Amino acid sequence: MITMSDVFENVMELAKRRGFIWPTSECYGAVAGFIDYGPLGAMMKRRIEDIWREFYVIREGYYEIECPTIAQEAVFIASGHVAGFADKMCQCPHCSEYLRADHVAEAGGIRNASTMKNDELAAALATCTCPACGKVLWKVEVFQFNLMFKTSIGPGSQRTGYLRPETAQGMFVDFARLLRFYRDKLPFGAVQIGKSYRNEISPRQGMIRLREFTQAEAEIFVHPAEKNRHPRFARYAGYSMPLLTYVQQQQCGEAVTMTMQEAVEKGVIANQYLAYYVALTHEMLVSIGIRPEKLRFRQHLPDERAHYATDCWDAEIHSGRFGWVETVGLADRTDYDLNAHAKQSGTPMTVFIQYDEPRKVPRRRIIPNMSVLGKQYRQKAKAIFAELETAVPTKDGADVVVDGEKIHIPADLFEVRDEIVDVRGEDIVPHVVEPSYGIDRMCYAVLEQAYDEDIADGEKRVVMRLSPKVAPVQVAVFPLMTRDNLDTIALDITHAFHTKGIQAEYDDSGAIGRRYRRQDEIGTPFAVTVDYDTKENNTVTLRDRDSMKQVRVPVADLPEIVAGLVAGSTKFAELK
RNA sequence: GCAUCGAUGGUCUAGAGGUAUGACUUAGGCCUUCCAAGCCUAUAGCCCGGGUUCGAUUCCCGGUCGAUGCACCA
Numbered sequence: 001m002i003t004m005s006d007v008f009e010n011v012m013e014l015a016k017r018r019g020f021i022w023p024t025s026e027c028y029g030a031v032a033g034f035i036d037y038g039p040l041g042a043m044m045k046r047r048i049e050d051i052w053r054e055f056y057v058i059r060e061g062y063y064e065i066e067c068p069t070i071a072q073e074a075v076f077i078a079s080g081h082v083a084g085f086a087d088k089m090c091q092c093p094h095c096s097e098y099l100r101a102d103h104v105a106e107a108g109g110i111r112n113a114s115t116m117k118n119d120e121l122a123a124a125l126a127t128c129t130c131p132a133c134g135k136v137l138w139k140v141e142v143f144q145f146n147l148m149f150k151t152s153i154g155p156g157s158q159r160t161g162y163l164r165p166e167t168a169q170g171m172f173v174d175f176a177r178l179l180r181f182y183r184d185k186l187p188f189g190a191v192q193i194g195k196s197y198r199n200e201i202s203p204r205q206g207m208i209r210l211r212e213f214t215q216a217e218a219e220i221f222v223h224p225a226e227k228n229r230h231p232r233f234a235r236y237a238g239y240s241m242p243l244l245t246y247v248q249q250q251q252c253g254e255a256v257t258m259t260m261q262e263a264v265e266k267g268v269i270a271n272q273y274l275a276y277y278v279a280l281t282h283e284m285l286v287s288i289g290i291r292p293e294k295l296r297f298r299q300h301l302p303d304e305r306a307h308y309a310t311d312c313w314d315a316e317i318h319s320g321r322f323g324w325v326e327t328v329g330l331a332d333r334t335d336y337d338l339n340a341h342a343k344q345s346g347t348p349m350t351v352f353i354q355y356d357e358p359r360k361v362p363r364r365r366i367i368p369n370m371s372v373l374g375k376q377y378r379q380k381a382k383a384i385f386a387e388l389e390t391a392v393p394t395k396d397g398a399d400v401v402v403d404g405e406k407i408h409i410p411a412d413l414f415e416v417r418d419e420i421v422d423v424r425g426e427d428i429v430p431h432v433v434e435p436s437y438g439i440d441r442m443c444y445a446v447l448e449q450a451y452d453e454d455i456a457d458g459e460k461r462v463v464m465r466l467s468p469k470v471a472p473v474q475v476a477v478f479p480l481m482t483r484d485n486l487d488t489i490a491l492d493i494t495h496a497f498h499t500k501g502i503q504a505e506y507d508d509s510g511a512i513g514r515r516y517r518r519q520d521e522i523g524t525p526f527a528v529t530v531d532y533d534t535k536e537n538n539t540v541t542l543r544d545r546d547s548m549k550q551v552r553v554p555v556a557d558l559p560e561i562v563a564g565l566v567a568g569s570t571k572f573a574e575l576k
Numbered sequence: 577g578c579a580u581c582g583a584u585g586g587u588c589u590a591g592a593g594g595u596a597u598g599a600c601u602u603a604g605g606c607c608u609u610c611c612a613a614g615c616c617u618a619u620a621g622c623c624c625g626g627g628u629u630c631g632a633u634u635c636c637c638g639g640u641c642g643a644u645g646c647a648c649c650a
Contacts, residue, residue: 009643013587013588016586016587017586017587017601023641023642026623026641028624028640029623029624029639029640029641030640030641030642031640031641032640032641032642080650081650084650085650086650087648087649087650089648091577092578098577098578098647098648099647099648100647100648103647103648145648147649147650165650166650198649198650200648200649201577201647201648201649202577202647202648202649203649204642204643205649206642209649456611456612457611457612459611459612460612461611461612478610480608480609480610481608481609486609509602509603510602510612511608511610511611511612511613512608512609512610512611513610513611513612513613514611514612514613515610515611515612516610516611516612517611517612518612520611527611529610531609531610532609533609541610543610543611548611550610
């Protein structure tokens with residue numbers, strides 16, 4: 001039996017020793033918040049990313065794009081990260097403690113601390129006490145600590161760049177191109193798997209809070225009026241899971257289990273789109289090996305939501321070490337981001353939605369007599385022309401304001417024409433539904449949940465019960481003895497696996513039991529052993545990691561059988 | 577970031593002001609007909625920088641990393 005408090009240390013020690021996760025640049029001293037994926041870790045991470053692609057790229061049809069990890073300042077001014085992704089901080093002059101300036105002020109009874117400017121806040125803080133040492137702060141300086149890594153683009157530092165704190169902005173700024181790619185029709189989605197960077201103040205939870213981390217994000221662009229009509233909603237309508245709503249949280253209640261259909265109908269989840277990806281996320285996480293009982297979906301409390309989101313749900317995975325860990329965020333970002341980028345860049349980010357039938361709309365047009373107007377007003381004529389379009393004419397004429405000057409245009413200088421026009425559609429700003437996955441946290445959760453110790457033949461066996469889908473090495477091949485040609489047969493089998501794209505590892509070192517244990521420890525789900533019967537009848541034993549049971553199968557069938565076992569289409573227990 | 581504690585082969589560990597103990601692992605060999613057996617051999621270590629000292633892995637100071645508490649965690 002292993003207790004949960006040991007699990008983190010055991011699993012991280014194993015991960016380090018066997019080449020899953022390493023501290024980065026160890027020979028120079030590691031840096032907190034950064035990790036290296038070793039050979040097995042990189043392989044496992046890639047398998048998890050590929051399963052994610054199966055769900056989002058292949059099944060949903062949302063193509064993957066790849067944007068730079070550095071972007072120019074304007075991108076993050078628009079996104080709100082330059083202004084908003086920063087904390088106001090100050091340092092206590094007595095005990096040198098770093099403090100959240102606005103929190104201290106609010107605790108000291110100062111109102112609107114969060115909206116104050118730095119110097120106002122500093123002045124207000126003079127009477128507040130330091131929560132660390134209890135002394136009055138008197139004189140402090142308030143500064144912004146922005147969690148984005150800042151850099152400069154090109155020589156001479158002319159241009160500010162930031163390492164992206166999320167991959168999402170890349171999909172937003174490419175909106176116009178994406179819309180053309182998807183032939184101007186909603187809904188569509190784009191996804192990205194890549195590195196993001198946050199200069200965390202004090203990352204101290206191993207793989208859980210990293211300064212450089214991998215995100216897998218999908219941005220799904222949808223008509224705001226269509227959010228309750230996901231075209232494939234039927235797939236998950238009956239899918240049920242425990243949901244911890246914000247109402248339940250406020251009442252200290254338990255999660256409520258319900259179907260996605262119910263959740264949407266009862267208004268628990270804001271719309272079908274969000275519910276669809278909540279269910280998809282559940283299915284995806286379970287398929288990489290997360291146990292359902294260690295998985296829950298928690299709704300953000302209203303004051304917890306990010307600046308852009310309306311409804312927001314987190315997939316949380318329970319860790320023996322860290323408790324419930326936010327691993328996936330599912331947010332309805334509305335039209336916040338597209339509006340912000342449209343405003344900042346001056347590029348419209350809208351979709352033209354055609355009506356089924358053109359609508360007859362009455363419209364009043366004011367048509368100026370430019371030949372007279374031009375002569376009379378000369379250089380002001382153009383501005384007057386523009387102003388007249390929105391002017392409200394009376395019998396006498398119309399008043400317009402040009403450069404602050406009020407000008408009266410007599411009625412005979414323009415014609416008012418009321419007409420019925422066909423309006424064929426409208427420009428709308430799509431809403432964005434965003435599932436955002438923390439790949440590193442998923443990797444950690446998979447490792448933690450896979451770690452197990454049992455007793456085999458009276459001795460402790462450490463075994464990583466990784467799903468065959470994510471296990472780095474998929475099958476091990478052993479000759480029982482390194483002689484009598486058993487080794488060459490085993491090498492041929494290994495080669496046959498490789499040509500079928502199966503990650504197979506050959507090992508002839510030491511006793512057979514030791515080799516099984518080695519593979520158990522890195523989570524290899526299956527092992528093939530070539531013995532003397534192989535030479536008689538061309539069969540080998542195929543051993544299952546979890547049950548340690550063996551079956552005899554023909555050598556020729558091995559690649560197909562193992563491929564089926566790895567894909568999950570066959571179970572070991574079903575083999576003869 | 578602050579405070580406390582810690583850091584010895586790949587892993588776990590013994591130890592002392594004079595370069596280091598043992599086990600496991602790994603590699604090579606012998607042996608071995610299915611779950612870490614045995615025998616022989618080999619590889620490999622005192623976190624980094626400064627100070628004290630004839631001499632520091634050991635003592636002192638600073639740093640890095642890790643654990644714990646506090647703060648922080650769009």
